[in-house]
Amino acid sequence: MxxxxxxxxxxxxxxxxxxxxxxxxxxxxxxxxxxxxxxxxxxxxxxxxxxxxxxxxxxxxxxxxxxxxxxxxxxxxxxxxxTVIEAEAASRYLAYCRERGIHFDMNTAFDLYVEKLTEESEKMYGRMFARPIVREAERGLPEQTVKLSIFAAKEALDAVQRDWAAWEDGLQVVRSGDFFIDVQPHHxxxxxxxxxxxxxxxxxxxxxxxxxxxxxxxxxxxxxxxxxxxxxxxxxxxxxxxxxxxxxxxxxxxxxxxxxxxxxx
Structure with missing residues (x-):
């Protein structure tokens, strides 16, 4: 070949x-x-x-x-x-999701952390062979976090994407599926x-x-x-x-x- x-x-x-x-x-x-x-x-x-x-x-x-x-x-x-996300840059995204009850997870190279699990999110993670680790919000962003992922209905994510389009903080917002938005470093x-x-x-x-x-x-x-x-x-x-x-x-x-x-x- x-x-x-x-x-x-x-x-x-x-x-x-x-x-x-x-x-x-x-x-x-x-x-x-x-x-x-x-x-x-x-x-x-x-x-x-x-x-x-x-x-x-x-x-x-x-x-x-x-x-x-x-x-x-x-x-x-x-x-x-x-490529690692700085905690300060991530904070506004996490606050936005918490205030609106939008599900998110925080990812290191090998681990996936959530602050809570719903029946719907558990099913989603199961389909993807993912094993989320529940972590208290007070502990903040895990060290060596490389990506934040947002999971919600398509219409809700469309609104999130519009809100975040004007944010400038060294992070990029990537639509990785109809029901997923990822946040990670620009490069x-x-x-x-x-x-x-x-x-x-x-x-x-x-x-x-x-x-x-x-x-x-x-x-x-x-x-x-x-x-x-x-x-x-x-x-x-x-x-x-x-x-x-x-x-x-x-x-x-x-x-x-x-x-x-x-x-x-």
């Missing part, structure tokens, strides 16, 4: 809307790995939430997590790179993390393939030598890509990889 690094988003891309990794997708990813490509999960999820997906693929290696705010080795659990992104990893590997961008479906994937789609958006992507994401495949419910990742594998034979 011409691609030495294949970066794959997870939710809405690698897995379907039932949160399943289908046998066809699993087989195509493993076949690409067997041909020598390094498979890199590049996700908004945290490391412990992404690791079960990598294990289900039957693979190990480097994962770019928290939208590029951390890069970790799945085997040793070593943090290769991370953290999937694209920047993927570029950094390719540099460490000595792999030119022309030999990087990226597949994603949402706004937080735009950076990596633009950096990659070939970026593919899923059919279930917003139009802005599709415009950032070099090609569009079928949806995550139609095994779009497998369609792309199978075509590349066929050409490489």
């Amino acid at each position: 011409n691609y030495r690094i294949i970066a794959l988003d997870v939710d809405g891309t690698l897995i379907n809307d039932d949160h399943e990794l289908t046998p066809r997708v699993r087989g195509a990813v493993r076949a690409a790995a067997a041909r020598g490509a390094e498979i890199v999960l590049c996700t908004g999820r945290g490391s412990t939430s992404a690791l079960p997906v990598l294990e289900e693929l039957g693979l190990s290696g480097t994962m770019i997590t928290h939208n590029g705010a951390s890069t970790v080795d799945s085997g040793t659990r070593r943090i290769l790179h991370e 953290a992104s999937k694209g920047a993390a993927l570029e950094r990893l390719a540099g460490l590997r000595g792999v030119p961008r022309e030999q990087v393939l990226a597949i994603g479906n949402y706004y937080n994937d735009i950076g990596m789609l633009e950096f990659a030598g070939f970026g593919v958006a899923m059919a279930n992507s917003p139009e802005e994401v599709k415009r950032a890509a070099d090609a569009v495949t079928v949806s995550n419910n139609e095994d779009g990742v497998a369609v792309v990889l199978e075509e590349l594998l066929a050409v490489a034979k």
Whole structure:
């Protein structure tokens, strides 16, 4: 294969809307790995939430997590790179959510902290293999926090996003799904993390393939030598890509990889 690094988003891309990794997708990813490509999960999820997906693929290696705010080795659990949020900058976001009863979590490279759990949020974390740690509000922001995540109905998040659009404090607000907003340092992104990893590997961008479906994937789609958006992507994401495949419910990742594998034979 011409691609030495294949970066794959997870939710809405690698897995379907039932949160399943289908046998066809699993087989195509493993076949690409067997041909020598390094498979890199590049996700908004945290490391412990992404690791079960990598294990289900039957693979190990480097994962770019928290939208590029951390890069970790799945085997040793070593943090290769991370960008940390300052407590002072985070305070206004936390206060906003507390005042309005909006659910949020605070993430380090491997741990996820919440101040409370509801039945709805527990179900959400369960679907994503996340294990939240309850932490009292008085304890403040955990050390080495790399990302804040907000979970609410789409309409509520639309309003939050409008309110936060004018805030200037060294942090960026990233829409990572219809029901999720992430807050992290401005210089953290999937694209920047993927570029950094390719540099460490000595792999030119022309030999990087990226597949994603949402706004937080735009950076990596633009950096990659070939970026593919899923059919279930917003139009802005599709415009950032070099090609569009079928949806995550139609095994779009497998369609792309199978075509590349066929050409490489």
